[in-house]
Structure formats: C-alpha cells, structure tokens
Amino acid sequence: MAVLEKVRDRETVAQTAEAAGDSIAFAIVGSGGAGALTAGAILLEAAGKAGWYGLMTRSVGPQIRGGEAAALISLANRPVDCPAEEYDFLVAIDWRNVDRFAKEMPLAENALAIGDPAAGEVPAIIVNTGATLAQTELKELAGAIPGGRENMIAAGIAAGLAGLPIEIVMAVIASKLESKGQGAIDASRRCLEVGMQQARAYGKSYQLRAPSTNGNGRWLITGNEAVGLGAVRGGVRFAAAYPITPATEVLEWLSPSLRKIGGALLQAEDELASINMAIGASFGGRASITATSGPGLSLMVEALGLAIASEVPIVVVDVMRGGPSTGIPTKSEQSDLNIAVYGCHGDAPHIVVAPLSVRDCLFSAQWAVYLAEAMQTAAIILSDQSIGQARALIDSPIDNGFIAERKTVKSVSEEGYNRYAFTDDNISPMAVPGLPGGQYTADGLTHSIRGLPSTKGEDHQKQLDKRRDKVEKFDYGEHWAAIEHNVRDKSPPEFNLLTWGSLAGPAREAMRLLSNEGISVKLIAMRLIAPLRKQELLTELGETARTLIVEQTHSGQFHQYLRAKCDLPGEIRHFHRPGPQPIGPKEICDQIRDWKSS
Amino acid sequence: MAVLEKVRDRETVAQTAEAAGDSIAFAIVGSGGAGALTAGAILLEAAGKAGWYGLMTRSVGPQIRGGEAAALISLANRPVDCPAEEYDFLVAIDWRNVDRFAKEMPLAENALAIGDPAAGEVPAIIVNTGATLAQTELKELAGAIPGGRENMIAAGIAAGLAGLPIEIVMAVIASKLESKGQGAIDASRRCLEVGMQQARAYGKSYQLRAPSTNGNGRWLITGNEAVGLGAVRGGVRFAAAYPITPATEVLEWLSPSLRKIGGALLQAEDELASINMAIGASFGGRASITATSGPGLSLMVEALGLAIASEVPIVVVDVMRGGPSTGIPTKSEQSDLNIAVYGCHGDAPHIVVAPLSVRDCLFSAQWAVYLAEAMQTAAIILSDQSIGQARALIDSPIDNGFIAERKTVKSVSEEGYNRYAFTDDNISPMAVPGLPGGQYTADGLTHSIRGLPSTKGEDHQKQLDKRRDKVEKFDYGEHWAAIEHNVRDKSPPEFNLLTWGSLAGPAREAMRLLSNEGISVKLIAMRLIAPLRKQELLTELGETARTLIVEQTHSGQFHQYLRAKCDLPGEIRHFHRPGPQPIGPKEICDQIRDWKSS
Amino acid sequence: MNVQQQPAFKAGDYKSDITPIWCPGCGDFHVLLSATKALAELGTPPEKIAVISGIGCSSRIPAYTNCYGFHGVHGRSLALGAGLKVARPDLTVMVMSGDGDGFSIGGNHFLHACRRNIDMTYIVMDNRVYGMTKGQPSPTTEPDWDSALSPGGTGLSPFHPLVIALASGANFVARSFSGNIKATTQTIVEAVRHPGFSFVEILSPCVTFRPDESSWKTQTHSASVEATDDPARAARRIMTDDGFNVGILYRGKRKPYDIHVEDTFKDPAILGEEFAV
Amino acid sequence: MNVQQQPAFKAGDYKSDITPIWCPGCGDFHVLLSATKALAELGTPPEKIAVISGIGCSSRIPAYTNCYGFHGVHGRSLALGAGLKVARPDLTVMVMSGDGDGFSIGGNHFLHACRRNIDMTYIVMDNRVYGMTKGQPSPTTEPDWDSALSPGGTGLSPFHPLVIALASGANFVARSFSGNIKATTQTIVEAVRHPGFSFVEILSPCVTFRPDESSWKTQTHSASVEATDDPARAARRIMTDDGFNVGILYRGKRKPYDIHVEDTFKDPAILGEEFAV
Numbered sequence A, B: 001m002a003v004l005e006k007v008r009d010r011e012t013v014a015q016t017a018e019a020a021g022d023s024i025a026f027a028i029v030g031s032g033g034a035g036a037l038t039a040g041a042i043l044l045e046a047a048g049k050a051g052w053y054g055l056m057t058r059s060v061g062p063q064i065r066g067g068e069a070a071a072l073i074s075l076a077n078r079p080v081d082c083p084a085e086e087y088d089f090l091v092a093i094d095w096r097n098v099d100r101f102a103k104e105m106p107l108a109e110n111a112l113a114i115g116d117p118a119a120g121e122v123p124a125i126i127v128n129t130g131a132t133l134a135q136t137e138l139k140e141l142a143g144a145i146p147g148g149r150e151n152m153i154a155a156g157i158a159a160g161l162a163g164l165p166i167e168i169v170m171a172v173i174a175s176k177l178e179s180k181g182q183g184a185i186d187a188s189r190r191c192l193e194v195g196m197q198q199a200r201a202y203g204k205s206y207q208l209r210a211p212s213t214n215g216n217g218r219w220l221i222t223g224n225e226a227v228g229l230g231a232v233r234g235g236v237r238f239a240a241a242y243p244i245t246p247a248t249e250v251l252e253w254l255s256p257s258l259r260k261i262g263g264a265l266l267q268a269e270d271e272l273a274s275i276n277m278a279i280g281a282s283f284g285g286r287a288s289i290t291a292t293s294g295p296g297l298s299l300m301v302e303a304l305g306l307a308i309a310s311e312v313p314i315v316v317v318d319v320m321r322g323g324p325s326t327g328i329p330t331k332s333e334q335s336d337l338n339i340a341v342y343g344c345h346g347d348a349p350h351i352v353v354a355p356l357s358v359r360d361c362l363f364s365a366q367w368a369v370y371l372a373e374a375m376q377t378a379a380i381i382l383s384d385q386s387i388g389q390a391r392a393l394i395d396s397p398i399d400n401g402f403i404a405e406r407k408t409v410k411s412v413s414e415e416g417y418n419r420y421a422f423t424d425d426n427i428s429p430m431a432v433p434g435l436p437g438g439q440y441t442a443d444g445l446t447h448s449i450r451g452l453p454s455t456k457g458e459d460h461q462k463q464l465d466k467r468r469d470k471v472e473k474f475d476y477g478e479h480w481a482a483i484e485h486n487v488r489d490k491s492p493p494e495f496n497l498l499t500w501g502s503l504a505g506p507a508r509e510a511m512r513l514l515s516n517e518g519i520s521v522k523l524i525a526m527r528l529i530a531p532l533r534k535q536e537l538l539t540e541l542g543e544t545a546r547t548l549i550v551e552q553t554h555s556g557q558f559h560q561y562l563r564a565k566c567d568l569p570g571e572i573r574h575f576h577r578p579g580p581q582p583i584g585p586k587e588i589c590d591q592i593r594d595w596k597s598s
Numbered sequence C, D: 001m002n003v004q005q006q007p008a009f010k011a012g013d014y015k016s017d018i019t020p021i022w023c024p025g026c027g028d029f030h031v032l033l034s035a036t037k038a039l040a041e042l043g044t045p046p047e048k049i050a051v052i053s054g055i056g057c058s059s060r061i062p063a064y065t066n067c068y069g070f071h072g073v074h075g076r077s078l079a080l081g082a083g084l085k086v087a088r089p090d091l092t093v094m095v096m097s098g099d100g101d102g103f104s105i106g107g108n109h110f111l112h113a114c115r116r117n118i119d120m121t122y123i124v125m126d127n128r129v130y131g132m133t134k135g136q137p138s139p140t141t142e143p144d145w146d147s148a149l150s151p152g153g154t155g156l157s158p159f160h161p162l163v164i165a166l167a168s169g170a171n172f173v174a175r176s177f178s179g180n181i182k183a184t185t186q187t188i189v190e191a192v193r194h195p196g197f198s199f200v201e202i203l204s205p206c207v208t209f210r211p212d213e214s215s216w217k218t219q220t221h222s223a224s225v226e227a228t229d230d231p232a233r234a235a236r237r238i239m240t241d242d243g244f245n246v247g248i249l250y251r252g253k254r255k256p257y258d259i260h261v262e263d264t265f266k267d268p269a270i271l272g273e274e275f276a277v
C-alpha cells in the first residue's frame, strides 16, 4: 500500500485525535469597505508567524464593491485541511446581510457573537444559534482613537480571544502600513489594544495551545498562487492568459513571476487564442500553460484535441466553479470532471490531475507539467475555487523534483526525420524548431509517421494506439492518489473512503474524527483522474466490503466515471451534492456512522 | 418488447434470408473529371425508378479536384441497410490510384473487373482478387461517338450487367441533360447502348430479380438532406450555418428550403456565432437548428450549456467524422459520443439522438426537434458521414407527426411571471417576447425561479433537479431504440446485439445473415443515447446471457457510457474499431459465430 | 412605427425593480437611466423590446430593464441578437455589452455584425477595463495602465471601436459619455431609429478599478461637426480624434439585411417533393 | 540579420517533396512558389523559419515548404504564431491563411494580432470563397455570388482586410496577386523584413469554385503611389480603392511587441520567497 508519509510530507500524515484547544475557527464580517477581509488576512499571517497553521476562505456578496464580506479563519496546531464546520466566535463590524453568510459559518455550542449595538439588533439567525451575545461599541471605540478603524478593533478582539500575541500582529501590520507612516501604525496598535481589552471582558477564551513549532519556514499561499509556482518549478516559461473567476489569480501571479525569471505571459483576446498561443509556444520548445474556469475550458476543447493529436504538450488549469454555463462564478464545485475527461471530440486520451489541497496545488501543478512534457500531450489541472482562492499557512514546501524533460531529437540522420515515429515507450522524439533537418509539420489531421495527412485506416489506428498507450503505460508511481488508513491495526479497514481533488481535505478530517470512535477508515484521495489507474485502485480498495464515494457534483460524475472504467468491488455508497455549500467532514462522518449502524 | 414493425415502417422489419439475385453491388471508379460519380448517381436513380432499393456511397481521394473517385452502389429488392462488403463487378474508367479504394470495395469470388487496356495494366491489387478480368476500350468506344463520354459507356456496361432497362436510365439522363439539348441526350443513349452491348459480351450477369414494387413513391435522398427535412417537418424555421465537412449539405439543403416556406438561414462567421444565433432565434419563439461536425461541436459546447441552463430549446446536428482534432474529415466514425454526452462543463443534462440509417435521419431529426422543444433543452443529433453523405433509395416516408410544441404562457396574471417556476412535469412555461407582462431575463447564471442570478444552494439544487427530472422522466415511448429478433421462436435469443446510430444498418444485416444459420439474435439499436433509458434497456437485454456491443470508436466510448449508467447483465463482449474502415455485417457475424463456438 | 397609437410611456416603465449590483457611482447606472429614457421616448412597449448581453458588470443590464432580456455567455451577445432579430423582425433588439465582452472575446462578432447590417442597436459601455474580473486591461485600455496581469502596462495601442465599426460597415456610429444623460438618451433614440446596424460607444467610468476616469466628465467634448454619410470622411475624422469626441459621427445609407423568418409559413410537405424518384 | 554569413539558398531549398493536393491551376501554387523564392532571397535557413496555418486549401501550405510547420485548427493560426514568436523570438514566423480561415472564424485574432504588433508576417491567400468545403461565400465574397448556402448571394458588402488591418494597427499592409510571382516574392521579402506585424493579402484564384476569378490577371494593377507611413492617409487611399490595387500600401513605424521569453532563465527558487511568513 502506498502509505503517504513514505513519499509525501507531513501534511498528509494521519493524525490521532486532538485535545480541545488544538484548533479554533472564527469569522469577521462587515459590509463593503469595513475591512473585515483585511483584518482576517492580518490575523492569519500573524498566526503563521506565531507558529500556527491555518486557512482563510472568504465569502463575499454579489456586489462588485461595497457588498458585505466575511473572512472565515481556522487556526490549528497542524495543517488545516478544510474550512471549519463550526465557528467559535464571530465579530460583526455590522450585521448587514449577515443572513447571507450565516449558513457558511454555523456557530458552535458555546460560541460567542460580538456585535456593535450601534449596528442595530442582533439578527434572529444569530440569536437563534444560542451563542452568547456580547455587545461592544466598535464604532465608538474606533472613533475615540485618532485614525482608528473598526476593523482593527475587531482584529484586536479576535486576537485577544484566540491568544495571538500583540507584538506579532503588530509586526504584520507594521510591514503592511510601512508606506503610511508611524501615525497609522500607532493608531492600529491602539485599536488592537482596545480590542484585546474588550476580549478579556467577555470572560471567554478560545486560546490555542502554544504552537509546537516556531513557524520558521512557514508559508502563506493561496491554491492559485501555488499552482503558478508549481508550474514554474516544473519548467513552465510561457503562459497565455484570459481572466476568469476564480482562476485569474493564477495568471496574475504568473505574469510578474515569469518575467522575473526570464519567461513571459501573453494576454490573449479570448480563450481560443490563449490555448493556441500556449500550443504555439510549446511547439517552439517551451513548457507552456494557461489557466481558466469552466466557461473558458469549454472554449478550449477544440485546441486541446489539437495538442493531443499533434502531440504538443500543454497544461491547462481549470479552477472549477459552480456550473453549468456561467453558473456561480465565486463558488466551488467539482462538476467539470466530465468535460475534463471526455470533452474532446474523437478519441483523445490525455492527462487530468486534481490537486488535493492548497498545498498540493504546488505538487500537482509541478507534476502535471512534468507529465504533459514527458508524454507530449495535454494535461488538465482540475483545481477548484475552494482551494484556489483559499489562503493557507503551510510548511515551506520542498521542490518535488519533477522537471519538464521533453524527449527531443538532437540531430537528424540522413534518412530524415519522422515526427510521429513508433518507439518502445510510445513517445516520438520531437524536433524543436531551429534543429537543422528536423523540419516537419505538426498536424491535427490524422497523419502518417512523417506527419503528412493520411486517410489510411492503418495510420489512424496506429497513431491512436500510440497515443493511448503512451499515457496508459506510463509509470505514475505512487502519486496517482494519497492514501491513508486511520486505525492501522484494523486491516482491512471497515470502510474505504474514496474521493478526489479538493474533497481530500474534508475526507481526511472525517477520517480523523472517525478514528476517535474507533471506526477504521481508509482514505483514497485520487490525484490522477485520467488515465484511471484501474489496477492500483482495485488493489487499494482491496477486500473492504464497503466503499463510500464522495464528490461535489449534482449528477455523480466521479462515481460514473469510475463505473465506466472498472467494476467497483463490494458495496458502494455515494454521497454527492452540487455546490455552493461545501461538503464538510461531519456530513461524511454521518454517512459512515449511518452505514455502520444500518 | 417494442417490436419494430408495430411502430415503424418496413425498412426495419426483419427479413428472412434472400435468394441470390436479390441484391447486387458494383463500383465505378475513375480519376477526377472522368465522371464516375455522375454515372453512379444516374444508375442509382434509374434503379429507383425501376422499383429497386439502393444505396450509393462515394469515396474520393485527397485532392480537392482532379483526384480519383469511386461510386459504390448496392441495389436490392428491399431497403439497403449498409454498403456492401463484396462487390459483384467493377468498371474502371482508369486505374489511377485504385489501390486507395481497393479496400473499400473488395471483389466477390465470381466478380468481374472491367478496365480499358488503354489505361494500362490491371493493377496487382485487382488481379490478386481472382476476379475475371474483362478488357473494354472505353476511351476508344467513347471517342467513336460524337459527344460520347467514357463514363456513359461505363454506365451502359453497369446497367447491362445489373439488368437496368435502358429506357429508364435514359429517362434519368434526359431530365438531367434537358438544358444541354437533344444532341447530348442522343450521345448518351449511343454510349449506353454500346456499353450494354459490351456487357452482354462478358457472358456474365448479375441481374436482380424483377422488383416487387413499381417504385412509385420511392425517394432518393441523402442522410444529410433527410436530417434537414426531418427538422423542418418537426417545426424548425430558423437555421444558423457555418460550413464543415461532412455536415455542410444539411445547411445547403436547409438554406433554400427554409426560404421556400417562410423560414430563414443565417450564415455565421463561426460556430460560436452559429449556435448563439440559433439560441437567440429560439428565445424569440422559433424552433432553431444548426449543423456541424466534431471541430464545430467543440466550439459550441459553451453555448450548449447556456441553452441547457437558460432552458432555451435548440437542436445541434453533429455529422461525425474521424477524430480527434481535424482527424479525417471525409470519413466516418462514432467517436463524438463522449463530447455529445459529457462535453459541457457543470452538470448539464440534455438530449442526444442518433439516427439509425439514411432513412431514419428523417425520423430522428424530427423527433429531436420535438424533444428539444417539449423539454426546453438542447438536443444533439449524432449522425455520421456514413449515413449523412450516403444517398439511398427508400420508400417515401410518412411524416411521423412529431411537431414542436413548446409549453408557453399565454397571458400573465397580476402576481407576475416566474420564468423558471417549478411544475409537475418539471417544464417551466416560457414567455415568448411580445407577450405583455411576460418580460424576464434568460440567464446562464444559477438563478431563482424568477430568473435572477442567485448564489443560494437551494436555488442551485432545485433548478438542477428540475433540469435533470424533466429529461429523465419524459415519456420517450418506444422510440429510444429499434429492436428486432431474427428467430422469434427462440426466446430468449442466444445473443443480444447492442449498438447505436449508423451501425444499426450493418448490425441488422448481420442479424439477417445469422438467421440463415439459425442463430437467434436480438438487435437493440439505440436511437436515444441520452438520457439513457436504463430500465427499458435492461428489460430488453432480458435473460440473454451473451451481449455483443458494437461501435465504431477506438476507446469504446459507447460501452463505457453504458457501464457508467447501468450494470450490464450476463456476459459482455465488445467489438469496436475506429474509422475510416466501416464495420461490416460479416465482421459482426464472425464475432458472434466465434463466440458461439467458443 | 406609429408613435401616436402607442400609450405614453415613462422611463420608469422600462426599469425593473431589481437593485443593480454595480458599485455606487458606476457609470453604468447612468447608461441604464439614459436607455430607459430613450425607450420611453421611442414609445415601443417594453414587451416588444429585447435587451441582450454577454458577461461583465455592464452586461448585467438586461435584468435591470423591464424588457425581455438575455444574459448570455461572455462575448456572444451580438450573435444572440442577430438570431433573434432575423427570427423576430417585429422586435426592437438592443445588444448591450462592455469593452471586454464586446471588443476582446467578442471582437469577431462585432466585425461581422457591422458587415451584416441587421437592423439592431449595439451599445458598448466602455470603461477601458475588465470590471467584473477585478481590473485587467481591455482592448481599449491605455498602453501604460498598470495592473497585476500586465505590470507596467500592456504597451499596446488601444483598439478604436468607432474606426473598426466604420471600416467593417456599421450604418450608424456614435460616441457618448454616460454622465451626460441628455445627450446619451438622444443618441440612443437616434441609434434605434436609424435603420441597419447602429453602434454607440458609451464612455462609462469604472469608479472602482479606474478611479482616474473621473476626469472623463471634463475631458469629453462634443464633436464640432455634423455627422456625415461618407464613410471615408467619417473615418478620417475618427482616426484623428482624441477618443473623447462625443456625438453622432456617421449615419450611413446601406440597406439593412433583409432575410428573415416570416410570420406565417407554407406547409413543409412541399419540400419532400424534390426527393421523389 | 547578417545575410553575408549565411550559405546561399535557392527557392528549392524551401520546398518540400510533398505533392500539393490543390486543384491544377489553383493560385496557391504560385503563392508557394513566391514564398519559397522570397525565403531564399531572405536567406534565413529553413530550420529557423516556422510556417503556421489553420484549415483550408490554402492552409495546407506548411507541409509543402521545407520549414518547420504547424497545420493547426481552423481560424487559430495567428494565435499559434503569436505564442511561438513570443516564446522563440529567434525564429522567423510566417502565418499563412485563407479568407475564410483568416477573416471569418479567425477575424478576432486578426484584429488583435494587428493591435499587438508582434514581429511576424501574415499572408492571406484570398480567393473569396471557402474552397476546402466546396464553395460557400467567405467574408470577402461579392454580395451577389450565387451558391447553395446563399442562393442569389449574401447581399453583404465584402470585408475589407486591408482597411481593417490598418485600422487595428498592422505595421505593414500590402496586397498582391498570386499570378505575379515577381511582385509577390518582393512583397513577401519586404513584409518579412519590416519590423512588427506585417499583413499581405494575396489574391489567389480558386479555379474550381470561382472560375470567374481568371479575370484577376487583367483586373489587378499596381498602386500608382508610393507606400505611406501615415495610417490616416493610407486608410483614405485603401477605403476608396477598387480591391485590385496591388503593392505595398503602408509601412508603419510602431514599435513591435517586445515581451518575450529569454534564452536563459533565473532559478525559479527565488519565486518562493514571497510566500515565507
């Protein structure tokens, strides 16, 4: 069994149950311009400096600007896999439209909800949670401090309740406000102090245990940034861009970053252009990428087929959002699996890789670049909004060593060059423009080994065989999935928990929770979606009679995809739901508990 | 069991074995400009006038013009389901590049191959077939007739061998040459006479038995034309067009035809425009269509999702060709099944209908329009080159009565109008622009019942549910498949033969051949691909332990699609191959015979 | 159109009860106001009007009107509009877009819509930025405008929508500034009335990502000369203008596209005849 | 480029051994000949040249040359070419297309390629018809040209490629006639040499679907005036020309796009630093 810790880092190591005080979750909400998100970001960074791990997601209203926003933050003494399902406290700068968010931040039993009496009555949806209500005059307190802002008072309250040392928070603020001068920094300190003082007055505390590490080498990164960095580590030097929510940050990170190291990003007029630009650049010998979301991927499938048929490597990032059509651009879903796997016309085998977490965006993107280049085909990275736009505190990730290495011809013999020649590993050495004698024409038409258009059945069959075999027979090692078993001595486990992509986080958390109850669960979180590693999967599913499949789609795309390719053994249950509501660990636990007791 | 003859016409009735003389197949080949295709078309039409059924396919070289071409013709006393696998005779105006075609027209054992000694040696590939070789000075004979042409001599030879009466052939020629004057007509007659005389000299004949009907009401039509006519019968009044091989003829037929009855075709700048034009027209209340092939469908998937999410009905014809990418534009394949079923991002249930034959293009297209309009969704018609560009002699088809009937609101009450309201049949009555008070905004964003953008989980889930249920719960009647059983008294049959779309023809022919050997086979030829009629399919598969699945793809897309959706009972074998070589009845028979004897 | 016979409409009759998601101060509020005023002046009943858009802040406009609307996918509004108008020539079709939607991803449809000259009105709310996706350069953005996606600017000379419209055959070409409600209203009225394809670029500031565009209020000035019907003259004028010249610049005389779906149909049975052997 | 140091090349060195599928007499044979002659004159070794195309009869050209080639999908050749040139500034990139590929489905990329002004050459073989799909009207087809798809003609005024090129920022604009090998060769040489985006429309008759185009031989005539570097003047001239005016019409002075991939790279490890807390 490919046990994770052997090959991967500590993030993926199964943890045993935690004592209380090992994690907290809180939210800061406010209407547009109130600065709730800024306050949240400062606290997250400070927590990292202090040595904690953490995750921040954000929820914003439909307004382009001026709409309400919530920063949802989880901090813990180990890497945080997914947003919390219960929040310990909530600081509301105001209550505007809080009912819009309330579902995303359910309050825990002994939670505290802090609001400003000047902002009006506490909304029923909050009162009804049974949380302890605390009133603090944020506006008044901020008004009393020259240059004071309510969101900094709120930050102080949250820091106080969470036990974040003021000096660390101030260090973050100081570096951010450098350009604004000492006055602004001092005002922030005053606000923090006042907020912390308030926090003490509530008589409650949600302090984390002191961190086990000092935070040295901790990183703060979003999934979209991590995809960009992973791609560049993998060898990408060219990107083509057309913005789209929630993928734009991949491109916005790549643009200045590529420039720094000698690469380039080209802004395209549309996605038809962006993917073709990437293909053109790759034809020129440069590992190339583009990033988009569902609507853009739809526009790219024709050229994806071209990359596959002409065997020009290319990486396309799809940061999934709610679908179909324009759907819900700002919310997550896993429903582009079908188009990613099956979206080309004709038979067009290619690679689909799904990052398992914010941190794994780095690994997966780097690996995907490597795979695309090694096999001269298209690789799709199926990330999603829930990890792409989440910001996480992680251990500084080492480079996984996967570097693009394209099989090329270095010189051409007298007999000439056959671009699409048959070889033992099914990969035809490629001539990169500039090589004398290597001239050939890349073609999306069915072609002979030389690359000339052909309507012959033999050419068609053999090139199709080659393109299938090169991806099917490639050695993907252990990376096709992250696999963990929570109670090692119970083997085979009582349950398999089979999922993919970003749902690895909640599924892993569910596995941890179940281990507290002694329920033995084996998690199989698939990273390599296509080609399906059928044998490996069946081996891992093993003799366990019960497998729960979890995914965030309406129609059950993942389950059907697995069914199409292999006979799943034993009893199968399937838990799936579309977005925008995330699927949380407790729901997954409930599914398994129900099953166990049935 | 939905026995076919109850609901459909005689084409689909199982036939018992035929005596020799009930069918012939022949080919006329020549280099570009030699007129082989013209000669073939004349003979086909004449055969129809004489009362026979028939099918003509054409094979052309890669040259745009001036390349060689072959007319492949089958005639019979019953509807011809697929191109022949063996040819009785071949008339070569010249031998240029004949090896390119040789695979597509294998000669039967006692075949005759006629060539002009002036055109050089008979190529080895023909000699090696063992066919009787006959030399006729086509060029010389034609030269001797003022205005004479070699292809007309060839037509005379073929007519003579097939037993087509000269007066009927002349009637066809006369109507075609009307504008060219009596001289041209007389020259053709002389050529025909000379050719027929030659035919007598060979001492061989492949005469068909006298036709059982007089050919009254017989039609000569291609699959692409039939799709156009079916669509218009179904109610289509608007088409948008961007040409692509092998779908262009659908559009070229629709353009003047729509104009004749008051409709309109709009030529678009690309496929992104054409599908959106069709959606716009449909939003305006007109049943609308566009036609394309794989590359164009790739460009349409984004807007397909829009039609599905905004619930604006639309029909897209995909006349499949070899893929992926530009592939083999002039040859057939079934490999767009995946993109047709799974090609949208997000969860986007819709309709996929596959015509079973040239004739069924009419039925299927008309039905597809009806389904799209009734359910306010997108319907894809998955035709392919093998039926789209084949010309068939069929019985004049009656209108199947399926007429677009969209559920609309006729007036709006005081409370206002909710475009996406929930109803018992899951179909929300639509307001057509012009109706006072019905104003709403159609939207591809997740929306409330009123049609306003929403990010709420409830709206998303319920609209997704509705769009799934409306297509899943619709009553498709018996039309989801054509079902036949060759040996009725052997029940359950020994074998199920499960296929889809254009492969219904060869599969039906295989079933007929096997009934000669007393092997009982039940053919299930699926017309409705999506949504899969799972229950009906399982019922039809019944207790038969052996099911052979046949399809023309490299990866087995149809088989995997079925697996994804249901547990196929009993033992399954799977015979599949990509294009361009058609899958013929004998190959299918061999599969079943092998299995039986194993 | 016989305006006399229509009931008298007010701008409010063309406005829906939905609160726009636009940022406070966004120029698009003014475009919405002008459009509804123009429709009231034209007097076509709201149910006979269709407002079609793509994706972007600006493209949210259909649901804010009380007309039939289609909020389609990014960049394809002109195609939706063309299909609708050919299928339903009785409707007034207004396509409303943004500079990204209309000139970047939608550029090809713009070219061909101008050329096709179907009788409809195309209004682009140009804020020289992708607003909805939070501030990337669009084809009309100045070359030195700094952004995350193009640090230091794109270095590209901006796209000239009016020149392209003219060069590809639009029959009516105008520019307006959203802040000038009266002129914008009048321009839209004339654009809708003019036969064939009418194009109006409305400079509509994005207060959030382009606060510098507040200067447009003073930068825009009316075209000093009368509209011409000579494309070459109009081209000359536009190619040398400063981009802030507002007014109607061209009124062409090309015949609008005239193929359309009729109101009544002949029996399609006649179409089968050609296939009888 | 230092031509002296290159070995001397002949046109044949740029021609492959593949027999074109074109109809006998197709104008594209002449384009191929002119292009190979031009490349020989330029003296860039074949392996340093990439010829990129889409789909169409004309787009088959890459494999008939002895350069690196990419026969992509329909309409996207300019995007392939742009990506290649930015990634590999050392290569000479020639994009070769048809009127359908380039101006119909590919129209948007044409607009934006002109605007972007990347240093490459765009040659469109304009036969005013979709040849490959057997005779449908293209954007440059005359309004009254009869065809199955548009019986009686489209009624649309043709697209003016040169005007659009100029209006959207191409840096070099020329027209040529395929039958005139010498002039076409020279025009291509100058187009490739000119910095930035160079556009050459070559009138290249389709003998099969447009036999009437045999008249082009006599209809075409050289531009009577010298090329200008003033886009407004060039526009005026082109907007009133008869479509058969051949020669170099515009040589611009815009700076080519200069963002590109370098030859050597810094270690990407430095990029991780910004994430350290």
Ligand SMILES: Cc1ncc(C[n+]2csc(CCOP(=O)(O)OP(=O)(O)O)c2C)c(N)n1
Binding pocket: A242, A243, A244, A245, A271, A295, A296, A299, A326, C055, C056, C057, C058, C059, C073, C074, C097, C098, C099, C100, C101, C102, C125, C127, C129, C130, C131, C132, C133, C138
């Ligand atoms: C196919 C596709 N690509 C990208 C996007 C993302 N997107 C949404 S709006 C937009 C730009 C809109 O810019 P503009 O038209 O100028 O509108 P504005 O928001 O500035 O009013 C983009 C790129 C999308 N929705 N669909």
Ligand SMILES: Cc1ncc(C[n+]2csc(CCOP(=O)(O)OP(=O)(O)O)c2C)c(N)n1
Binding pocket: B242, B243, B244, B245, B271, B295, B296, B299, B326, D055, D056, D057, D058, D059, D073, D074, D097, D098, D099, D100, D101, D102, D125, D127, D129, D130, D131, D132, D133, D138
């Ligand atoms: C996406 C897509 N749509 C349509 C086609 C079909 N198609 C192939 S070539 C062509 C037109 C080519 O016209 P042009 O560029 O003028 O080339 P020509 O053949 O006239 O040289 C079309 C429509 C295609 N291959 N791909």
Ligand code: SF4
Binding pocket: A064, A065, C021, C022, C023, C025, C026, C027, C028, C057, C058, C127, C131, C132, C205, C206, C207, C208, C209
């Ligand atoms: S982002 Fe700009 S364009 Fe969008 S609503 Fe706000 S101000 Fe208007």
Ligand code: SF4
Binding pocket: B064, B065, D021, D022, D023, D025, D026, D027, D028, D057, D058, D127, D131, D132, D205, D206, D207, D208, D209
């Ligand atoms: S069809 Fe026309 S363009 Fe195509 S090869 Fe023949 S002559 Fe040339």
Ligand SMILES: [Mg+2]
Binding pocket: C056, C098, C099, C100, C125, C126, C127, C128, C129, C130, C131, C138
């Ligand atoms: Mg904008």
Ligand SMILES: [Mg+2]
Binding pocket: D056, D098, D099, D100, D125, D126, D127, D128, D129, D130, D131, D138
């Ligand atoms: Mg052409």
